[in-house]
Amino acid sequence: MAATRSNTVTSRELAAIGRRFYGRGWVQGTSGNFSAVVSREPLRLAITASSVHKGQLRDAHIIEIDGEADIVGTRTRAPSAEALLHLEVVRRRGAGGVLHTHSIWGTILSGAGPHRDFLTIDGFEMLKGLSGVRTHTHVERIPIIDNDQDMSRLARVVGDTLDRNPEAHAFLLRRHGLYTWGDTLADAERHVEILEFLFEAIGRGATFRPEGGEREVDYGAIENS
Numbered sequence: 416m417a418a419t420r421s422n423t424v425t426s427r428e429l430a431a432i433g434r435r436f437y438g439r440g441w442v443q444g445t446s447g448n449f450s451a452v453v454s455r456e457p458l459r460l461a462i463t464a465s466s467v468h469k470g471q472l473r474d475a476h477i478i479e480i481d482g483e484a485d486i487v488g489t490r491t492r493a494p495s496a497e498a499l500l501h502l503e504v505v506r507r508r509g510a511g512g513v514l515h516t517h518s519i520w521g522t523i524l525s526g527a528g529p530h531r532d533f534l535t536i537d538g539f540e541m542l543k544g545l546s547g548v549r550t551h552t553h554v555e556r557i558p559i560i561d562n563d564q565d566m567s568r569l570a571r572v573v574g575d576t577l578d579r580n581p582e583a584h585a586f587l588l589r590r591h592g593l594y595t596w597g598d599t600l601a602d603a604e605r606h607v608e609i610l611e612f613l614f615e616a617i618g619r620g621a622t623f624r625p626e627g628g629e630r631e632v633d634y635g636a637i638e639n640s
């Protein structure tokens with residue numbers, strides 16, 4: 416299929432996001448993947464190809480898939496192994512863009528313990544950067560899902576988790592990384608920036624002891640379901 420102008424622009428935007436995120440240390444090496452909806456009927460996603468270094472991402476590394484994660488057209492590269500997870504988010508949330516990072520702070524907070532099911536964040540002004548959030552008193556509960564190399568099985572767990580947590584703006588894969596999304600790719604990119612800021616603030620805050628201070632600063636909570 417010849418690339419239309421709209422998915423050429425989308426590919427360029429996805430590649431630019433990848434380079435920006437690489438510059439922030441959120442998608443080192445070939446880690447992370449990004450997608451955007453090109454059409455809803457039939458469902459078509461522009462998504463990063465597998466095994467591409469994100470610091471060198473170009474629009475030629477973005478391929479198009481259908482609703483079954485099969486490649487549309489004649490591109491020879493394989494889509495990201497996590498394409499099924501992107502499709503779950505698009506279907507269940509109506510997202511226009513889905514972004515996945517492997518940052519240090521997201522990895523640390525997602526792996527805080529084998530039986531922790533949520534990262535809860537509240538009291539931060541930066542929460543207002545999440546769509547629909549108007550106050551720092553908002554409580555964001557981010558589900559933590561066990562990592563799995565069986566993508567069909569993991570996609571089913573992701574789908575169920577999204578349905579059970581309709582207010583969540585994101586989920587974490589344990590000791591793996593962050594998934595977030597938005598109505599547009601720009602909304603999704605803002606969500607990554609906000610959440611990565613909050614993860615780092617919580618992670619650093621958990622070990623910070625003010626000079627002369629007696630206890631750790633309690634910024635966030637990892638909780639059971």
Ligand SMILES: [Zn+2]
Nearest residue numbers: 447515591592
């Ligand atoms: Zn990943």
